[in-house]
Amino acid sequence: MNPYEHRPWLAHYADDVPSTIDEPTQTLVDMIDDAVHRFRRRTALEFFGAETSYRELGEQIASAAEGLRRLGVVAGDRVALVLPNCPQHVAAFYAVLRLGAIVVEHNPLYTPPELRHQFEDHGARVAIVWNSVADTVAEFPSDIRPAHIVAVDLTKALPFGKRMALRLPIPKARRSRAALTTKPRARGLVEWERLTSRRALGKRHPRPSLDDTAVLQYTSGTTGTPKGAVLSHRNLRANAMQGRAWVPGLAEGEEVFYGVLPLFHAYGMTLCLTFAMSIGARLVLFPKFDSSLVLDAARHSPPTFLPAVPPIYDQLVSAAAHHPKALERIRFAISGAMSLPIATVDRWETATGGLLVEGYGMTESSPITLGNPMGPTRRPGTVGVPFPSTEIRVVDPDDPEADRPAGEAGELLVRGPQVFQGYWRRPAETAETLRPGGWLRTGDIVHVSDDGFVTIVDRVKELIITGGFNVSPSEVEAALLAHPDVRGAAVVGLPRESGGEAVAAGVELREGAVFDEAGLRDFCRTSLTPYKVPRSIELFDELPRSLIGKVLRRQVRDEMLERA
Numbered sequence: 001m002n003p004y005e006h007r008p009w010l011a012h013y014a015d016d017v018p019s020t021i022d023e024p025t026q027t028l029v030d031m032i033d034d035a036v037h038r039f040r041r042r043t044a045l046e047f048f049g050a051e052t053s054y055r056e057l058g059e060q061i062a063s064a065a066e067g068l069r070r071l072g073v074v075a076g077d078r079v080a081l082v083l084p085n086c087p088q089h090v091a092a093f094y095a096v097l098r099l100g101a102i103v104v105e106h107n108p109l110y111t112p113p114e115l116r117h118q119f120e121d122h123g124a125r126v127a128i129v130w131n132s133v134a135d136t137v138a139e140f141p142s143d144i145r146p147a148h149i150v151a152v153d154l155t156k157a158l159p160f161g162k163r164m165a166l167r168l169p170i171p172k173a174r175r176s177r178a179a180l181t182t183k184p185r186a187r188g189l190v191e192w193e194r195l196t197s198r199r200a201l202g203k204r205h206p207r208p209s210l211d212d213t214a215v216l217q218y219t220s221g222t223t224g225t226p227k228g229a230v231l232s233h234r235n236l237r238a239n240a241m242q243g244r245a246w247v248p249g250l251a252e253g254e255e256v257f258y259g260v261l262p263l264f265h266a267y268g269m270t271l272c273l274t275f276a277m278s279i280g281a282r283l284v285l286f287p288k289f290d291s292s293l294v295l296d297a298a299r300h301s302p303p304t305f306l307p308a309v310p311p312i313y314d315q316l317v318s319a320a321a322h323h324p325k326a327l328e329r330i331r332f333a334i335s336g337a338m339s340l341p342i343a344t345v346d347r348w349e350t351a352t353g354g355l356l357v358e359g360y361g362m363t364e365s366s367p368i369t370l371g372n373p374m375g376p377t378r379r380p381g382t383v384g385v386p387f388p389s390t391e392i393r394v395v396d397p398d399d400p401e402a403d404r405p406a407g408e409a410g411e412l413l414v415r416g417p418q419v420f421q422g423y424w425r426r427p428a429e430t431a432e433t434l435r436p437g438g439w440l441r442t443g444d445i446v447h448v449s450d451d452g453f454v455t456i457v458d459r460v461k462e463l464i465i466t467g468g469f470n471v472s473p474s475e476v477e478a479a480l481l482a483h484p485d486v487r488g489a490a491v492v493g494l495p496r497e498s499g500g501e502a503v504a505a506g507v508e509l510r511e512g513a514v515f516d517e518a519g520l521r522d523f524c525r526t527s528l529t530p531y532k533v534p535r536s537i538e539l540f541d542e543l544p545r546s547l548i549g550k551v552l553r554r555q556v557r558d559e560m561l562e563r564a
Helices: 008-012 028-038 054-070 087-098 112-122 135-140 160-166 171-180 233-246 266-278 291-300 308-323 342-352 427-433 474-479 517-525 553-563
Strands: 043-047 050-053 078-082 102-106 126-130 147-154 213-219 227-232 256-259 282-285 305-308 334-335 355-361 368-371 391-396 398-401 410-415 438-449 454-459 464-466 470-472 486-495 501-509 535-537
Touching: 008 266, 028 054, 028 087, 028 233, 028 266, 043 054, 043 087, 043 233, 050 054, 078 087, 078 112, 087 102, 087 266, 087 282, 102 112, 112 135, 112 227, 126 135, 126 334, 135 147, 135 355, 160 171, 213 233, 227 233, 233 266, 233 368, 266 282, 266 454, 291 308, 305 308, 305 427, 308 334, 308 342, 334 342, 342 355, 391 438, 398 410, 427 438, 464 486, 470 474, 474 486, 474 501, 486 553, 501 553, 517 535
Parallel strands: 043 282, 078 102, 078 126, 102 213, 126 147, 256 282, 256 305, 305 334, 334 355, 501 535
Antiparallel strands: 043 050, 213 227, 355 368, 391 398, 391 410, 410 438, 438 454, 464 470, 486 501
C-alpha cells in the first residue's frame, strides 16, 4: 500500500495552486499558435537587443515549416537541432513540430564521437545546425549523414549595429565574431535564410495530435547509457501547465524570462521554450551564460523570472554587487539539475527580494515533478513536494513493487501526465525504468517527511551531476582506458561546496608508465565534451575490485574523499 496516497503536501501549496491540472487539450503547435494570436504585438524573443514579436515569430515558424516540407520532412521524421540559444532555435523547434515531425535536441559543444552516436541512433533526415559545427555533421559517414543540413549563422539574428561592429578589423571584434559564427567548408549546405524565404506553410497542412511524439531528448537515464527519451506533445504541454499552476503570481503577457539555460537541455526546453511561450513572456536569449551579458540586458529588459542552476545564482549575486538594482525585479527563481545550497538561497533572496526555490525532475518526466512552494511554506534543503497531478511512491530499490513504510527511505517513483513514453527503440530499458501502472523509477533514494517534503538522500544510479548535466562514469572511464598507459579506471562524483559534483577519476597505470595528470585530461578532451573531462585524476596502485573483478566506484570515491 502506498502510504503517500493521501497527499499531505497539499496543505503547503501556495495560495491558488490547484491539486490537479486540467487534461491538456492543446498540442505544442496549438499552444504557440494561441500565444501568437493573443500576444501578437508583444515581444516574444530578445537577442542582444534585437526583438522579435509574437506575430513575427509565428511568421518565421510558418515559413521554416514550409521550407522543411519542401526538403521532404513529413510527420514522424526526426529533425536534429544542434544549436545554442538563439531566435532561430525557437523558430526551428516549433516549425518541426508544426509538420508533425520530431525534434531531436543536441548539445552543439559535443565532440564528433558524441554527436555521431546520437545521429546513429535517431537517423534524422534533416539537421538544423549552428554553422560552427556544420562541418562536423557533414563529415559523418553517408549512412549517418542527414540528407539535408541547414546551417544557422547566429550573427544574422543580431541588431544591424552589432553585426557591423563584428566586422571591424580589431582583435576584440574578430574574437567576438569567431565565438558566434564560422564559415563552413562543406558544400551543399542550406542556409537558414534560404530555408525561411519560402511562403508560409498552408493552414490545411495536417497537424500533430496530443499523443504524437514531439521530442527525443537524449539522456544517460538511470543506467548510464545515452538514449532518447520519447516525450509526447501531451507530456510537454502538461508540464508547462503544471509549471504555470505552480506560480500563480505570474502575469500573462508581462513577464520577462531569461534564457540562460541551454534550450537543448530538458530543463531549459520546458521552462523557456514551452512554459515561457505559453504565457506570452518575453524570452531574453543568451548563447551561453555570461554574467556581464546578463547584467547588460537587465538594464533595458529587467528579468522577472529566472530559471537556472546554483552556480549561476551565485555568480550573478557577486557580479551585481556594484549594481544592486540589476536583479531587483526578479520575483521568482527556480533552481534545478543539482542540489541548491541554503547559503545560495540566502544570498539570492537578500540581493533580489524575490523567491528562490528548488525543484526536482529528470528528462524522463519532461522534466519537473517536484518543487518547493512559491511562498512562505517553502523548505530550503529539500526538493519540495509533488507538482499538481503528480503522485509519488517510495519503494525498495531491489523490489520496486514493494512500498516502504512512511518515513523510511527508499527509491522515489513518480507518476503523472508529464512522465515519458519510453526510450527510443529500447524496450528492455523502457520496461526497467517505466514500471506497471505508469510509475517512473527515478533511481534516487529519498526521505519523505510526514507532511510530504522530499529530501534526496543518495542515488541508486551512479551518474554524476555536474553543472546541471548528467555524466555517465562508464563513458568517461572508456575514454581513459583508451589511453595506452591506463590499465584501469574508476570515475566518480566528488561534492563541491557550491553544490553538485565534480567529475573525478582514479586510474591504475601499466607497468613502466609515468603518471601525467594534465596529459590524461588532454587525452580525454579529444573524445569528451569539456564538462565530462575529469577535474582531477588520482593515481591508485590498485583500484578496489569485487570478487568478479568489477571496480568498486563507491570505495574509490570514499578513498578520494579521505585523501582530500
